[in-house]
Amino acid sequence: MKRALGPALLVVALLLYPFLDRALGFQTVHAVSDGMIYVLLALGLNIVVGYAGLLDLGYAAFFAIGAYAMALLNSPVLGSPLYGHAWSFWLCIWIAAAVSALLGVAIGAPTLRVRGDYLAIITLGFGEIIPVAIRNLGDITIDIGGWRLVERLNLTGGENGVNPVGRPYLPGVPFETDPTPWYFLILIIGAASLWAMNRLRDSRLGRAWMAIREDETAADCTGVNPISTKLLAFALGASFSGFAGSVYAAKLTAITPGAFEFQVSIMLLCMVVLGGAGSLRGVILGGMLITIFDRVVLSQSTSLVRWLGRTTGVPLLASLDLTLWRWFFFGLGLVLVMLLRPQGLAGRRRGATTLAPAEVEPVAAEPSAPPRVEAIPEWLRERVASTSAGPILEVRGLTKRFGGVVALNEVDLVVPRGAIIGLIGPNGAGKTTFFNAVTGLVRADSGRVAFEGASLVGLRPNAIVARGIARTFQSIRLFPEMTVLENVLVGEHCRLRATVYGAVRRPPSVRAEEHRARERGRALLAFVGLGGKEDDRARNLPYGDQRRLEIARALATEPKVLLLDEPTAGMNPRETETLTDLIGLLRRELALSVLLIEHDMEVVMRISDRITVLDYGTRIAEGTPAEIQRHPRVIEAYLGTGYEQELAGRDAPR
Amino acid sequence: MNWWEVLVQQTINGLTRGAVFALIAMGYTMVYGIIELINFAHGDVFMLGLFISLFWFTLLGVTKTLSLAGLVTLLPLVFVLTMLTTAALNVAIDRVAYRPLRRSPRLAPLITAIGVSFMLENVALLWKGPAPIAYPDVFPSVDILREWVGVDSAIFVTTKDVLVIAATIPLMIALHYFVTRTRWGKAMRATAQDRETAQAMGIDVERTILVTFFVGGALAGAAGLIQGMYYNIGMWWMGYQAGLRAFTAAVLGGIGSMGGAALGGLVIGFLSAWSDQYISARWTNAIVFSILILVLVFRPHGLLGERAVDKA
Numbered sequence: 001m002k003r004a005l006g007p008a009l010l011v012v013a014l015l016l017y018p019f020l021d022r023a024l025g026f027q028t029v030h031a032v033s034d035g036m037i038y039v040l041l042a043l044g045l046n047i048v049v050g051y052a053g054l055l056d057l058g059y060a061a062f063f064a065i066g067a068y069a070m071a072l073l074n075s076p077v078l079g080s081p082l083y084g085h086a087w088s089f090w091l092c093i094w095i096a097a098a099v100s101a102l103l104g105v106a107i108g109a110p111t112l113r114v115r116g117d118y119l120a121i122i123t124l125g126f127g128e129i130i131p132v133a134i135r136n137l138g139d140i141t142i143d144i145g146g147w148r149l150v151e152r153l154n155l156t157g158g159e160n161g162v163n164p165v166g167r168p169y170l171p172g173v174p175f176e177t178d179p180t181p182w183y184f185l186i187l188i189i190g191a192a193s194l195w196a197m198n199r200l201r202d203s204r205l206g207r208a209w210m211a212i213r214e215d216e217t218a219a220d221c222t223g224v225n226p227i228s229t230k231l232l233a234f235a236l237g238a239s240f241s242g243f244a245g246s247v248y249a250a251k252l253t254a255i256t257p258g259a260f261e262f263q264v265s266i267m268l269l270c271m272v273v274l275g276g277a278g279s280l281r282g283v284i285l286g287g288m289l290i291t292i293f294d295r296v297v298l299s300q301s302t303s304l305v306r307w308l309g310r311t312t313g314v315p316l317l318a319s320l321d322l323t324l325w326r327w328f329f330f331g332l333g334l335v336l337v338m339l340l341r342p343q344g345l346a347g348r349r350r351g352a353t354t355l356a357p358a359e360v361e362p363v364a365a366e367p368s369a370p371p372r373v374e375a376i377p378e379w380l381r382e383r384v385a386s387t388s389a390g391p392i393l394e395v396r397g398l399t400k401r402f403g404g405v406v407a408l409n410e411v412d413l414v415v416p417r418g419a420i421i422g423l424i425g426p427n428g429a430g431k432t433t434f435f436n437a438v439t440g441l442v443r444a445d446s447g448r449v450a451f452e453g454a455s456l457v458g459l460r461p462n463a464i465v466a467r468g469i470a471r472t473f474q475s476i477r478l479f480p481e482m483t484v485l486e487n488v489l490v491g492e493h494c495r496l497r498a499t500v501y502g503a504v505r506r507p508p509s510v511r512a513e514e515h516r517a518r519e520r521g522r523a524l525l526a527f528v529g530l531g532g533k534e535d536d537r538a539r540n541l542p543y544g545d546q547r548r549l550e551i552a553r554a555l556a557t558e559p560k561v562l563l564l565d566e567p568t569a570g571m572n573p574r575e576t577e578t579l580t581d582l583i584g585l586l587r588r589e590l591a592l593s594v595l596l597i598e599h600d601m602e603v604v605m606r607i608s609d610r611i612t613v614l615d616y617g618t619r620i621a622e623g624t625p626a627e628i629q630r631h632p633r634v635i636e637a638y639l640g641t642g643y644e645q646e647l648a649g650r651d652a653p654r
Numbered sequence: 655m656n657w658w659e660v661l662v663q664q665t666i667n668g669l670t671r672g673a674v675f676a677l678i679a680m681g682y683t684m685v686y687g688i689i690e691l692i693n694f695a696h697g698d699v700f701m702l703g704l705f706i707s708l709f710w711f712t713l714l715g716v717t718k719t720l721s722l723a724g725l726v727t728l729l730p731l732v733f734v735l736t737m738l739t740t741a742a743l744n745v746a747i748d749r750v751a752y753r754p755l756r757r758s759p760r761l762a763p764l765i766t767a768i769g770v771s772f773m774l775e776n777v778a779l780l781w782k783g784p785a786p787i788a789y790p791d792v793f794p795s796v797d798i799l800r801e802w803v804g805v806d807s808a809i810f811v812t813t814k815d816v817l818v819i820a821a822t823i824p825l826m827i828a829l830h831y832f833v834t835r836t837r838w839g840k841a842m843r844a845t846a847q848d849r850e851t852a853q854a855m856g857i858d859v860e861r862t863i864l865v866t867f868f869v870g871g872a873l874a875g876a877a878g879l880i881q882g883m884y885y886n887i888g889m890w891w892m893g894y895q896a897g898l899r900a901f902t903a904a905v906l907g908g909i910g911s912m913g914g915a916a917l918g919g920l921v922i923g924f925l926s927a928w929s930d931q932y933i934s935a936r937w938t939n940a941i942v943f944s945i946l947i948l949v950l951v952f953r954p955h956g957l958l959g960e961r962a963v964d965k966a
Contacts, residue, residue: 055764110951114951117690117692118950121901121905122946122947122951124898128943129943132940136937266768324779325780327772327775328777331771334765335769339751339755342758
């Protein structure tokens with residue numbers, strides 16, 4: 001009851017506000033409605049910046065496109081080819097959103113290849129180009145050798161903009177004279193957008209956005225397609241600005257290119273950053289604070305300072321106009337927020353826990369229970385088990401050069417079904433490069449990689465994960481700001497089917513799928529010994545738990561082959577033992593094939609069926625553990641001459 | 655003017671523009687090379703450089719064209735004063751806005767850089783007002799071809815064009831010498847390649863970054879002074895545009911590469927001058943930004959830069 005009271009009061013206040021305003025004669029409804037448009041824009045930007053972590057410095061371009069789409073379709077005066085066809089506002093608003101989304105994809109597509117800060121500059125470039133184009137497309141004359149192809153064509157209204165823009169029509173609703181219907185129109189659009197964004201965040205797509213934001217490479221290797229995920233962020237982020245832009249144009253009944261300059265993008269970014277990127281509540285708060293600051297605080301404090309100046313007789317103060325300092329304060333705000341509270345006003349403080357678990361001695365951590373056969377999730381048993389014959393992974397002549405260095409030289413390796421294959425060798429032998437080449441992270445120069453007989457060459461990492469090859473990383477790469485359960489759910493991403501529409505509408509099939517995914521995730525976490533930690537943030541887990549979470553995330557992709565890159569590195573003997581048991585169990589019970597890079601020789605020799613040894617990118621030996629231990633070249637290159645005695649000495653007392 | 659005279663004239667214009675872009679681009683490229691930050695405020699340091707040089711000229715009582723004695727004494731003095739002021743400003747910006755964020759995600763200092771850029775622009779706006787400011791014609795302008803050579807040509811080359819080149823080239827040579835031959839330059843290159851290893855080798859990384867900002871700021875100040883003397887006008891908003899063009903130049907040349915910044919600056923100078931002439935000045939910005947986008951997408955290591963290896 002108490003929890004529902006706050007929101008209910010808020011709704012009542014929002015509904016009553018315009019009538020109260022009229023009764024009291026404040027006449028603030030127009031200003032508040034304008035502010036709400038900017039908050040809606042900030043919420044759209046939040047999808048791109050906050051959810052997907054793509055810094056967009058040209059978001060005002062989408063705002064412009066939305067506004068111009070509305071204006072051009074809905075204006076009765078423009079000398080463009082669309083002249084005279086003033087379409088209904090209610091139709092145009094959807095077209096505007098669609099056009100903005102399309103432009104979002106068009107702008108997003110070329111940026112997909114570039115890194116974060118370059119991407120920011122590209123969006124800024126588009127943000128500059130769009131207003132220039134709008135200004136110049138008001139008067140197009142194309143003259144080729146005296147032949148006037150196009151003469152004084154007016155597409156956008158040029159510097160003067162479009163005026164008037166038609167208003168929405170609803171029988172009996174005074175959009176022309178009264179600000180109240182506008183307030184409610186924007187409130188409805190805003191509430192619907194908020195509802196959709198909230199649902200998007202807790203969906204398959206929302207998790208994929210956050211995974212990309214946290215670690216794009218790891219997300220790709222967990223089955224998330226970074227390209228389509230980023231494009232969807234751009235498209236959806238832009239579509240909300242399409243709504244905002246079209247309402248803005250119709251409300252003002254006139255637009256000029258000056259309303260969509262770089263400053264607007266930065267003001268919106270201020271709102272997102274101030275409130276806390278990624279947090280809907282934070283962005284609304286940030287938007288409100290900045291709007292109030294801009295429209296109320298600056299002008300009011302100017303009068304106050306002037307009054308002070310007049311009464312104290314200081315002429316400098318008496319003539320001061322703080323509204324001129326507007327952009328200075330926005331700049332100052334950005335700097336201060338980033339320095340003092342980079343997570344924003346409403347954001348969660350990074351790594352704020354009562355006790356940093358990473359600092360706890362690993363041995364002192366609760367002893368992890370040995371993995372049990374019964375704990376293997378039933379669904380995993382069904383999904384992973386494979387029956388067909390033949391080697392599951394076959395690598396032939398894999399070669400990779402980095403400049404003059406041959407990292408992999410004609411390496412052959414076969415993983416039979418249900419086998420554990422060890423891959424060992426000195427540091428720099430090319431083991432991790434081998435993993436990267438098999439999982440598509442680096443493109444091999446030559447060679448063949450076949451999974452169940454089908455070639456994997458040229459596939460992106462996420463496509464390879466979808467085929468059934470999962471991996472972990474030598475340096476753990478989790479999604480640190482996401483919860484333990486969310487990390488595993490990202491692993492399930494490629495096995496889930498929910499679309500954007502499904503994520504927002506949540507039909508029964510999507511609900512069921514989401515429910516099932518969570519159940520599976522919990523079961524998997526319980527199996528690897530992380531039960532009860534589902535809602536902890538991944539970054540706060542102790543080291544050994546992080547390793548196990550990474551394995552759980554890999555298992556969630558329902559792999560047939562698991563590539564483990566030094567899974568026991570940094571673990572204490574007990575954790576190593578548990579993990580070794582776990583790998584053995586997975587193979588025994590699920591017939592999961594495992595390819596294992598490991599420096600702990602005891603582990604490798606104990607659980608591997610066969611071992612491949614790399615040195616300087618070349619395979620120098622292949623055989624059973626017993627053969628490898630006696631192989632002269634392996635002893636020379638890697639194990640060392642002391643190894644045999646050590647092994648003998650260890651065996652003797654037992 | 656016939657067509658080739660127009661082309662030559664616009665190429666000369668492009669050269670002088672490009673020289674200024676190149677000086678600004680070098681500051682961008684140095685800072686990016688060493689801390690991988692797009693120092694968004696750099697263009698505004700250039701803009702303030704113009705006003706600061708105006709301030710020094712005014713303080714020294716220079717309001718009209720300098721005599722030969724003035725050119726030899728006062729002009730170098732103003733160069734040094736302006737460069738020192740903007741260098742100190744740039745270092746201060748780093749200390750306040752970037753240094754606390756060295757270990758933060760890469761986008762955090764980029765956001766503060768935008769914030770600083772806005773603050774600097776508005777400081778200039780409030781200092782000088784919204785209208786363009788006239789910059790005194792301190793450097794004598796002589797039509798070289800007509801008055802000195804005696805050729806009656808439509809092409810207009812003045813002593814100011816010579817000044818831009820004559821001031822830029824020594825600065826670039828000095829910078830090249832500094833980066834390749836001095837201890838500080840070596841420390842900068844080492845830090846740019848691998849900060850941790852440089853630190854392990856006993857290089858004071860923070861001090862090296864400070865030197866980088868100092869040198870970059872000084873170059874931006876020199877560019878501002880040259881711009882002021884050449885065009886005799888200054889606007890509070892010019893830093894944003896010039897900064898973006900210079901950044902485009904740095905990226906085009908290959909960010910992190912000094913020679914690339916110089917080359918990129920010249921290319922952008924030529925392209926913008928030709929675009930003004932042959933397409934339309936209204937479209938020049940869109941064209942420059944299209945180049946920026948195309949380079950970032952298809953050749954992110956630029957013309958001279960080395961292919962960046964993703965440090966996974």
